[in-house]
Amino acid sequence: MEKLKVGRATLTWLQGGVIHLDGGAMFGVVPKVLWQSKYPTNEWNQIELRTDPILLQLDGRNYLIDSGIGQNKLTEKQQRNFGVREQSKVVYDLAVLGLAPNDIHGILMTHMHFDHASGLTYPVAADAYESVFKNAVIYVTDIEWKEMRNPNIRSKNTYWKSNWEAIKKQVQPFSHEIEITDGLKMIHSGGHSDGHSVIVFEEGDTCWIHMADIMPTHAHQNKLWVLAYDDYPVTSVYQKEKWMAYGYQRQAWYTFYHDVYYRAIKFNGLGICMNQLVRK
Numbered sequence: 288m289e290k291l292k293v294g295r296a297t298l299t300w301l302q303g304g305v306i307h308l309d310g311g312a313m314f315g316v317v318p319k320v321l322w323q324s325k326y327p328t329n330e331w332n333q334i335e336l337r338t339d340p341i342l343l344q345l346d347g348r349n350y351l352i353d354s355g356i357g358q359n360k361l362t363e364k365q366q367r368n369f370g371v372r373e374q375s376k377v378v379y380d381l382a383v384l385g386l387a388p389n390d391i392h393g394i395l396m397t398h399m400h401f402d403h404a405s406g407l408t409y410p411v412a413a414d415a416y417e418s419v420f421k422n423a424v425i426y427v428t429d430i431e432w433k434e435m436r437n438p439n440i441r442s443k444n445t446y447w448k449s450n451w452e453a454i455k456k457q458v459q460p461f462s463h464e465i466e467i468t469d470g471l472k473m474i475h476s477g478g479h480s481d482g483h484s485v486i487v488f489e490e491g492d493t494c495w496i497h498m499a500d501i502m503p504t505h506a507h508q509n510k511l512w513v514l515a516y517d518d519y520p521v522t523s524v525y526q527k528e529k530w531m532a533y534g535y536q537r538q539a540w541y542t543f544y545h546d547v548y549y550r551a552i553k554f555n556g557l558g559i560c561m562n563q564l565v566r567k
Contacts, residue, residue, distance in 0.1 A: 288380060289550045291564055293540055294470070294490030299342040300550050300566070301380040303355020303406060307333035307370025312515040313503070325506035326548075333370055336503070336545040337566070338402045340377055342384070345488075346468055348392040351377075351420070352486060352497055353544055354406030360449065361405070375406050378419070391420040395473055396427040397499035398483045399435040403544070404450040416453045426467065428475045429460035431482025442480070442518075476501060476530075478523035479514065485530060494539035495551070501527050503545040505552055531558065 291298045310328045311319065313336075319328075326334050341352040355375040365371075378388055397403065407425070408416040427435075436455075438446040451458075464474045470490045476483050479500040486497040500516075501523055502508065510531060513523040534541060535556050542551045546566070553562040 288383070289564055289567060291495075291540065291542070291551050293488065293495045294493040295345060296471070296488050296490070296495070297344045298495070298542065298551075299344070299384065301340050301342055301351075301355070302373070302376040303338040303340045303353075303544075304357070304371065304375045304402075305373040305547075306336050306338060306356065306402060307331075307372065308336060310334045314507075315513050315515045315517070315520065317509075317512050322506055322512070326504060331370075335372075335547045336402075337543075337547050338375075339544060340406065341497070341542060341544070342381070342386075343395075343471075345471060348468070349386060349390055350393045350395055350467070351391055351423070352395050352542075353397055353403040353499070354394060354419075356402055357405040357407075357409060357419075359410055360408075361401075369402075377406055388420045389422045391423045393467065394420060394423045394425045395467065395486055396425060396431070397473075397486065397497070397544075398431050398480045399427060399450065400445040400480065400500075401447055401450065402445075403499075404435075405447075407450055408453045410449075414449075416449050418454045418457060421457075423457060424459050425454055425457045426459055426461065426465060426473055428473075428482040428484050429462055430475070430477075431480060431484075432458060432460045434480070434482060476522075476526040478519050478526050479517050481518060485526070489537070494534065494537040495542055496530055496534045496539050497542045497544075498527070498530055499544060501530070502541065502543075504543060505546055505549045508558070 314322045343350040510528045513520045550564040
């Protein structure tokens with residue numbers, strides 16, 4: 288398990304599962320000839336994507352950033368369509384670290400799409416689910432939480448009742464911004480989904496930024512390279528431009544949930560890589 292120490296925050300990447308999605312959809316209108324050298328495809332034009340939660344240990348508390356795809360949550364058809372090659376090992380990884388699911392104090396949900404939220408619950412019977420992290424407060428924007436429970440004709444394919452009903456009493460929605468603890472904030476961004484948020488941690492001269500699906504992999508650094516999956520792509524462009532400029536100035540670490548090659552990259556003021564944490 289790869290670790291990164293930034294200020295008083297320790298981040299550890301857990302194994303949340305592996306999916307494969309269409310490369311064209313992941314890079315939107317960008318021609319394949321431009322992105323395939325940065326992030327190659329398989330014979331079906333799919334790119335491999337991790338769905339790996341980050342264990343954030345800060346001020347004596349344990350947080351997760353998103354939750355992975357879970358165990359036994361997807362049907363055979365869904366596993367085939369989403370190219371699932373590996374299901375979640377989050378509980379196992381926590382045990383290796385000497386932790387149990389009940390030791391997680393909070394979960395920072397950047398958004399509630401199936402590949403980020405399926406690890407919140409587990410099946411106990413046909414169409415019956417329970418919370419995995421029963422003691423955790425689950426933070427998510429009020430916009431995202433509302434759409435999760437009342438999806439539209441498009442979003443119903445990714446906002447599932449099995450991922451929210453069992454955890455609804457644990458959810459603490461917020462509007463624009465919330466400070467989880469000193470220096471750690473979740474900030475509503477929109478873009479990928481209407482309720483999407485980014486996570487920022489700052490302490491003195493140190494900073495890391497988790498942009499989630501606004502910048503899902505290192506290959507999406509270009510502010511114009513946004514996903515066809517984005518509900519509001521122009522907003523994604525604006526938010527990426529904003530947070531990349533801010534992070535370059537701060538020489539921040541950018542952390543990734545989906546990237547199969549890198550866990551985190553640190554850029555200088557010109558957007559050039561200064562340091563990187565490679566996935567082993």
